[in-house]
Amino acid sequence: EIVLTQSPGTLSLSPGERATLSCRASQSVSSSYLAWYQQKPGQAPRLLIYGASSRATGIPDRFSGSGSGTDFTLTISRLEPEDFAVYYCQQYGSSSWTFGQGTKVEIK
């Protein structure tokens, strides 16, 4: 089973700053199988990025994804107040899916 490790666990930033979230896989993952989700307290996760770099419908362009192989990155170019949340990466492989443990982006 592929393990996804996200870092850092918590990111403390101010609105307007740039956020860079990392997702590292224990073995190579196809970019087509890598997605990112945002979750706010008391809410369901929301799809942000699929195929490692494609934004989902309605997602602002301040969100971008990149990476390949074992290293993937979610970047939020300028944090808006509504972006403070937990972010999860996810991968598909061999008829199972796994999530990273999440990165919390909190207001500094």
Place this chain on the structure above:
Amino acid sequence: QVQLVESGGGVVQPGRSLRLSCAASGFTFSSYGMHWVRQAPGKGLEWVAVIWYDGSNKYYADSVKGRFTISRDNSKNTLYLQMNSLRAEDTAVYYCARDRRALRGPIIEYYFDYWGQGTLVTVSS
């Protein structure tokens, strides 16, 4: 618009059973695979199970294999999760999510594009 509404959660004693439902609307349910994903209190997301659009294939996380059964009724636009031999560690919010496989050229991209709001299952004596 796409809607997924879970129900059936509650408090149950260890070793007992519970069945969750996920009512789908706003899309052709019979054309999509569906997942269950859970989240223990204060923890991250854990994939639980998937069922193909026609019910022909089902896969499970090792943590629930042999105890949980995913099923669907396409005539009722409803997904189910039968949970048997429940344990304290099964306590979580259970979400249903729609499986999406998007074709981009020769490549298929896999992701979950819609999620329900979740139903809480608490396993406790």
